[in-house]
Amino acid sequence: MGNIRILDEKTINKIAAGEVIEKPASIVKELVENSIDSGAKEIIVEVKNGGISYLKVSDDGCGIDNEDLETAFLRHATSKIKNEKDLESIATLGFRGEALASIAAVSKVEMISKKSDDSIGSRIEIEGGKILSKEYCGSKNGTTITVKDIFFNTPARLKFLKSPSKEGMYITEIMQNLALSHVDISFKYYLNDKLIFATKGDGDLKSVLLAIHGREVIKNLIQLNHIGNIATIKGYIGNSSIAKGSRSGQSIFVNKRYIKNKTITAAIETAYKSILTINKYPFFVVELYVNPEFVDVNVHPAKSEVKFQDDNGIFKDVYNGVKNALLSQNLIVDIQESKQNLLKEIPKIDYEQQKISIDFDMNESIKEERTIFNNNYENRKENNCVDKKKEETIYNNNVEDITKKIDDKISFKIPKFEPLTIIGQMHFTYIIAEGENELYIIDQHAAHERICYEKYFDEYKNTGIYSQSLAVPIIIDLSISEKQLVLDNIDFFKQFGFEIEEFGGNSISIRSIPVIYGNPNTKELFMEIMSILNNVNNERTNIIDKTIYTLACKSAIKAGDKLNYKEMFELIDRLRYCENPYTCPHGRPTIIKMTVNELEKKFKRIQ
Ligand SMILES: Nc1ncnc2c1ncn2[C@@H]1O[C@H](COP(=O)(O)OP(=O)(O)OP(=O)(O)O)[C@@H](O)[C@H]1O
Ligand SMILES: [Mg+2]
Known part of the structure; x- marks a missing residue:
């Protein structure tokens, strides 16, 4: 006798639920996505004990008709698509009609819902897929779902859940991404009775980023706005100050759906290459808008991945969007903001010492010396701060034939920062220079490494390396x-x-x-x-x-190499024309600066 049989409905539902519902965070995701699809303007999520014993999602959306209440919990029951054709251009987050059935199959659910046109709401109670009760009840407009005791009837799954605090963290991550992807909805998220974050729903992504990631992140963001061939790219990317040791600060949204996608991640990280140090990952919240016909959202049981018709095209659009945004920025690190606050390291002079130095200052010989210095300084300023044309002549007269070809090309480029007047070299490692209102310190090795890197890259792409x-x-x-x-x-x-x-x-x-220097x-x-x-x-x-x-x-010249003025001048000049003069190829800064204003504050000339 054969032993193959069709499983009963209850077992089928439990198996299906296993694909959709992996942990409490999956339930929160599905319920909030339903609330978003319902047109809600406000969504409140309350979670206790990592969502394992209790979670509640309420919205002010369209509500569910009394007649549809049981149907909503049946498998393959949805109001969002009608037929196979609709699958080709899905505009809602849900479309399978699986989530509520899956949730109800593995937990105890209560749903209260009311449409704004109805005078009374309805309540339904389901446990392990079985309807316990259904009745009319008083309710506000919208839907509230309470889910208790997840996996109470599938102990094997329950065993695999992590600690409540870890499960709570997964939910927080999902909630952050849901809020970031829908900035026109106000979210309130409570974990163990504590408000974790609230967003205004004012349509401003930066205000949601502030609510979720705080002020430090906001200060270090670069806006994205790029219209590519296939996708429009919006959102924000972080500069190197907020790069992390992991990918935890990265969110990708495609048509407002939070997804994971290797092509997009690779495109963004490639654009950052040579800006970040090794093992650092950029912070980003990147939104892609793609014609729904060119993207298949029906490829993953949890709808957390999508498939693009043209992966290469997407890579190019994202890469260009991010690269352009990075290049448009002045990424010179502010001395004040740099981690090693150099000026703080200078030991304070005590009062006695100060007195001595003031006495010395009054000494005639010192005064004289200062005049000499000033004269030299003025001469130097004249020598170095020449106009652009003169600069180019000095420069071009002193380079070899091979590099000249590339330099000709460079001279058509736009410099990334102002011409600098060289003050001198410090420690045979740093070039000290001044701009109109700023003091600059350039790491000679890092800067030259960047120049050489771009030169070799250019040669490699065009002719092969000389x-x-x-x-x-x-x-x-x-x-x-x-x-x-x-x-x-x-x-x-x-x-x-x-x-x-x-x-x-x-x-x-x-x-x-x-050809190597x-x-x-x-x-x-x-x-x-x-x-x-x-x-x-x-x-x-x-x-x-x-x-x-x-x-x-x-x-590249090394730290410790003595440079003359001409060499320093050429180095800075070539750096100005680099595509990214701000970091060495490994992502370390090449140049830092301090404004006159900041200097004056340090010396207490101004408050
Ligand atoms: N918060 C809600 N407000 C209004 N209607 C809702 C809400 N939640 C669910 N529904 C209704 O119940 C139906 C079933 O929901 P369910 O989440 O199971 O499927 P879906 O959202 O259509 O697809 P998916 O399984 O991909 O999420 C929805 O199509 C919708 O009509
Ligand atoms: Mg759904």
């Missing part, structure tokens, strides 16, 4: 697998300026190397690039990026 022939080829001995790796990647090395030939045994001969150790550089190639975890774009970083890093 190479120089060696008078005497360098022979390098390798292991069998290393040699194979090099031979398999001859063209890759060529693009980076290395001309390589096979030499007897396990050796190779390097005939040309990339200074005197780098060729073998060391070559082996470093090989180890990038050898790392199986590196993807192709990553390999190219890392190789360019390596060339830039080896090329």
Whole structure:
């Protein structure tokens, strides 16, 4: 006798519920999404004990007709779509008609609802999918659902729930994203009788961000506003000050639906490349608006993923939107805001010392010295703060042919900050300079690394990296697998300026190397690039990026290198024309500044 049978309705519902309802946060998500779809202007969510024993969602939306009350809890019962065709352009958050049935199958539910046209409301009570009672009752307009004892009839699932505080955290995260994605609705969210946040529903995303993430985040946001080929990109991205060690500060909304999506995350993080340090993730709340016909929302049981018709197009639109927003910003770190507040480190001078220095100040010889300094200073100012045309002549007369080609291109670009007057070099590491109203400190290595990085990147994209022939080829001995790796990647090395030939045994001969400043150790550089190639975890774009970083890093002047004025001047000038002059390729700042106003405050000239 055969032993395959159709399961009974109750078991089917419990299995289906398992897909939709994973934890209390899934119930909150489904109920609030229903409230949003109902056209509510105000949604109140109350949660106790991580939602495991109690949660309540009430709204002032359209309400449910008395006649529809039981139907709403049946599987595949929905008012949001009518047929298969409607699936192609879904404009509501819900569409499957599964959520209420799934919730009711695994908990104890009470729903009270009233439509604004009706004079009386209705109440229904369901436990484990079974209707216990239904009656008319007094009610305000809208719907209130109370869910108690989740998974009371599926102990195996109950066991897998985390602690109430952890489950509460999941709910908070979901609530934050629901509020962020619907800024025209006022949300009030209580956890264990404590108001966690309230939003005004005034349509302003920044005010919701303030309610949820606080003032520090608000101060460090960059607005997005980009119309791409497929998607319109809106929202906010954070600067490096609010980047995190994890992806917890990231929200993506597609047509107001909170989702997770690798393509969009990758596009945003790629745009941030070389702005953030390694292991730092950007903060962002990114909204995409896409024609519903080009996006399939029916691909995940919890509706938390979507599929785009053109993933590449979405990547490009998001990348461009974020990149443009980042480039439009002046990302020079304020000395005041930088973590190591340098000026605070200066020890206070005690009164006795101060007196001595004042006495000294009155000394004639010191006064004289100061005049000399001032004269020098004025001369220097004249020498350095030349007009743009003069600057370019000095600059162009002093560069080699190869770099000139690129510099010609650079001169069409717009400088990212004002021309600076060099004051001097400190510690053979920092260039001190002044602008019209600001004092600037430039990290010479980080700045030069950025310049070299962009130069090599440009060369790589356009012509391949310029190479120089060696008078005497360098022979390098390798292991069998290393040699194979090099031979398999001859063209890759060529693009980076290395001309390589096979030499007897396990050796190779390097005939040309990339044009690099200074005197780098060729073998060391070559082996470093090989180890990038050898790392199986590196993807192709990553390999190219890392190789360019390596060339830039080896090329850049080091901390401790003494620079003359001309060198400092050229360095700053080239930095001004970089696409992103504010950080080195690893995301560390290249330049910090302080305004005259801030200096005067420090010296108590002004309050
Ligand atoms: N808060 C509410 N206000 C008004 N109507 C509601 C509310 N919650 C549920 N409904 C009605 O009950 C129906 C069933 O809800 P349910 O959440 O089960 O399905 P859905 O939202 O249509 O689809 P999905 O399963 O994708 O969420 C909805 O289509 C809607 O008509
Ligand atoms: Mg729903």
